[in-house]
Amino acid sequence: MAVVAGGVAVGGLAVALAEPEATRPVDGSKAAGLRAGEAGAERPGSGAASSIRSITIGRSVRGRPIRALRVGSARARVKLLVVGTVHGDEPAGRAVVERLRRVRPPRGTALWLVEDANPDGSAAGGRHNANGVDLNRNFPFRWRPQDGVYESGPAPASEPETRAIQRFVERERPRVTLWYHQALRMVVRGEGDPALERLYSRRGGLPRRRLPAYHGTVSSWQNHSFPDDTAFVVELPGGRLPAGDVRRHAGAVLALARAVAPPRVTAKPIPYGEDRRADMRAYARRHYGIDDYRLRDPKVIVQHYTVTDTFPPVFNTFALNRPDPELGELPGVCSHYVIDRDGKIYQLVSTRIMCRHTVGLNWTAIGIEHVGRSDGQVLANRRQLAASLRLTRTLQGRHGILTRDVIGHNENRSSPYHRERVERLRDQTHGDFVKASMDRYRRQLERLPAPASLR
DSSP, X not given: OEEETTEEEETTEEEEOOOOOOOOOOOTTTSTTOOTTGGGEEOTTOOOOOOEEEEEEXXXXXOOEEEEEEEEOTTOSEEEEEEOOSSTTXXXXXXXXXXXXXXXXXXXXXXXXXXXXXXXXXXHTSSSOTTSOOGGGOSSSSOOOOOGGGOOOSSTTOSHHHHHHHHHHHHHOOSEEEEEEESSOEXXXXXXXXXXXXXXXXXXXXXXXXXXXXXXXXHHHHHHHOTTSEEEEEEEOSSOOOHHHHHHHHHHHHHHHHHHOOOOEEEOOOOOOHXXXXXXXXXXXXXXXXXXXXXXXXXXXXXXXXXXXXSHHHHHHHHOOOOOTTTOOSSOOOOSEEEOTTSOEEEOSOTTBOOOOSTTTTTTEEEEEESSSSHHHHHHOHHHHHHHHHHHHHHHHHHTOOGGGEEEGGGGGGSTTOOOSSGGGTTOOOSSSOHHHHHHHHHHHHTSSOGGGGO
16 A cells, blocks of 8 residues: 555555644544554553562472562563573573673563572582482473483472472463573574574574483473473583673573564554444455454455655544545555654554455455655665564564565465455555565565564
């Protein structure tokens, strides 16, 4: 869709734009169906200040507390867990945890810090807990009886420390978990998101390597139990970490937090009341044979540019519910998101509601507009492109949309989801975001963490 000076291009024609005007706040229940927290959308001025909270999540065999400290907002959508010690004779990670107590996590994220998951072992200076069990062989995934150094305990999750960690992980569902060990000097390749492992490897200055598939480990239990989350082991060097290494590894943790932080989305809903919903329902019946205005289980994300230089004309056009001149149909055209040239993301309509933005796909597509006048201009704008990629990846994760189904407006006819009951519209398309541009866009999208990591 192209918002042109004086109108929105629909099938090569233009819908007259309203004069720019100040936008009044609109109640989300009647405007665009936005709900609190959707897609990270927030109203100006919302958000919680960073905070710190310490809790006891369990006790060791000898009754010592296992404590977790939250750094960041209790309302953070994304949580990361960092555990300094699992084996009592491998304490170097605790210095990284201690440094992380003083950081401010990226917006939308919180850090849960467990300095010591094995306080009895640490007190004794040994690998095992007070029962002589290697806690990292006691978790209930691929557990088997083992003796000696890797003593696995009499049964899966037989140890109170194991059960405390299990309960905490199940309750908090950290998106990313780091388990510090010593002294193999590597990031251990696991079953989680490889992009996150590679990121830590680069920032932490350690190679990423594979170890044997040990039985009963906590990271394998997490990755098996929660396949959309990522847990992996960082093997630090032996001995005490120098201050510079502590800073570097704390920085690597924050890099992970930035990588999975939700995009900042400002809720700016257009009016989408009962009349517009009825119009959208009637449109869906005519064009798709669907008697509903709601967008159920979207399968496609369509990228557009506006052919404007600023956001206000786009908002004012979409806010109107006027027939387009080509078909004389209601509802008025709109898109779910608009990304301004400075990278600011606006959400105009809930992703639970259809918008008219792409012929043949409105029944199953989320629309994203970019303020700009060409594919090249948008792709060359680093801030705008970065915001677009992060928003798109997040929507992929939340809705299970494949990268091949992230398309440009010009690619609408080649989508397997394209359907149109009005014969003369079956070949209609627009010139924005052609295949060559979208091939470049999709390649950059695939360099980001997996969609599940940004859901």
